[in-house]
Amino acid sequence: MADQRIEPILAESGAPGASAIPAPVVVVAVPKLGRPKRLGELLERENVLAGVLLAPTLVILTLFIAYPFVLGIWLAVSDKVVGRPGNFVGLQNFWVNLNDSIFLRAFQNTFVYTFIATILKLMLGMAAALLLNQHFRFKRIVRASMLLPWIVPTVLSTLAWQWMFDATFSVFNWMLMNAGIISQRILWLGDGTLAMGCLITVNVWRGMPFFAITLLAGLQTVNPDLHEAAEIDGANAWQRFWRVTLPLIKPIMLVVVLFSMIATFADFQLIYVLTRGGPYSSTHVFGTYAYEIAMRAAKLGQGASISLFLFPFLLMVIVFQLWYIRRGD
């Protein structure tokens, strides 16, 4: 449509005095005849126009994605510290990481944290989506309020959790004690394994709404006729979910899981606020440990190599994600 409109104007503007064009346009166009014409002709070529239209995106991607990424890789293979030019050291930083017990613990934690949290988020998110897909009063309000944990800035909500896990004033301990379930307070963040459980809980609480709402959107695309047909064929609720709903929303589910995995893998705020990797470095993940080394010890190169340990894994996730989505096409 746009092309059609441009074309006659450009063609006619070359012919002075053409009646279809208002006089002022012609007058202005005449002295600069050559340039607009060439530009116009250039833009008519599909590949040129495509290039022009893509250019802003490419510039943004280069500036904000490619440059930091390449810089990150450079840092990871250098001995760069703040204020000093780095020298290339090959894979030495990665070697140092592999011999660092705190790093290895962070490595293990990152995977445990990501996988358990993602699985829980998926299960609970799916359950919530199925519930929200039912008709009930105040449905809209409930659906909107579901998103709250996800909307509240992580640092703020995590501070609230910090209070709930507090060693002296934990509301959970207060409730459990008053209910007669425990007689001694539980030190939620005072034990490595328990603290990891707490971190996963908060992550699930924060991330579950994203699953619920996205899966709900998926559920709403499922044609009710299919369910009716299955019901007539004698399928029970579980069979209908397993054989009708699940296969239909599988693509969206996979995309959500993959997105969430990437985000969980790179989590930082939540852990930094709650435990800073403690007690005894039992809850460090790549993000928190990299921050300590890069920022608080000013070893940018070593820090970058810690966070770039994520890269091969994230790359696999992304490749799989793209492959899966394209396969669907």
Place this chain on the structure above:
Amino acid sequence: MAESEGVASINRRAFLKTAGVATGAAVAGGIPGIVAAQKAPSFPKGTKLSILEWVSFVPASDVEFKRLAAEFGKLAGVEVTVDMINMNDLNPRIASAIETKAGPDIIMMINNWPHLYVDGLADVEDVAEEIAKRDGGYYDISRKINMVDGRWKAVPFTMGSGVWNYREDWFKEVGANKFPDTWDELRKVGTALKKKNFPIGQAFGHSLGDPNSWAYAVTWCFGATEIDDKGKVVINSKETIEALKFTVAFWKDCLDEGGLAWDDTNNNRAFLAGTISATINGASIYFVAKRQFPEIAKAMNHAHMPKGPAGRFYYQGGQEHGVMKYSKNQQVAKEFLRWLMDRPQYDKYIAANDGYVGGPTPYWEKHPLWEKDPKLVTFRDAPKFGRWTGYPGQPSRKASEALVKYILVDMYAQAIKGMKPEDAAKWAEAELKKAYA
């Protein structure tokens, strides 16, 4: 009236110092000889000075700092801006400022940061040495953390100490009329206190201040150190094992079991809630108590770190100001610091802190603020016993790496969790060797 006189005298002083620099004269705070040389400040019109500070735990001190900065601006004809950010945000901000060579002209730093950021800092020899001459020398630690390879890289600003905050009333109840002077005595008193359900509180989690206050200081008190003065790792010693054994016993006998889950704020809350009888902290607990819990303020006091077999030590905190190498206003920046640290101005700043911080030189121990409230006197005297990360070696970048990895803290935390003291010391040795490699 008195105020206007004060301003007038400051005006003259600032004026003269600036003139001194302009003429290349040697400038020393308040030397009457240069009073005669009345020249206008030499800063070109439109000169700007930007300063980055932390948000202090004492709001009144931030107000005073901003007021002083504005006053300097007026006197020197410089447009001064002060930004204040949370302490936790300072590291990334400094790193990006140095890397992009753009940002504030002066940045407040903490502890050994001049060693971390040495390549981004301008020399401040003249200003720092002037203060040393005027006040008759710095505390050891001020010199150690601000001088890198024999050059002053930052101007010492304050000393911040964490001392024992304790409930005098409860200590008396178990027969301790004063705070114990040795760790062994403290353990005895602490045992009695815990039996009465008044445990002592100490953090062993990961947070910037409190856990290190124990880990470093207790290690030193027992005669152990991370490294020797040459930088060789010597943590795996019988002194360390003694310190570990003591800590484990102290944990069982005296401490609140919550400590492994604590950060720097927990002990404040627990003390004010009356669930612990003593803890190592700055003056913040006392300040809050005075405002909100006067009965606790009345019942509490402060005391020195007890002595161990090797003596009394503090893991001492300090603040300083770095003039950034990339700054085009280094001269103005130094003039500001010179003026700020001069007695009439610094006097007001330190007074606004009410005892939360002390001066960087022993001279400020004579400040009248310390006579105002005898309960704060411990803070005045603590920096004498203050040591730095990496003591007796340098507070280097490597010492920072050991610190941010919480190696000493985790050595104690793991022993508390059941690791054999010998194994904990061995673990720390292996980790420290990597950090100090």
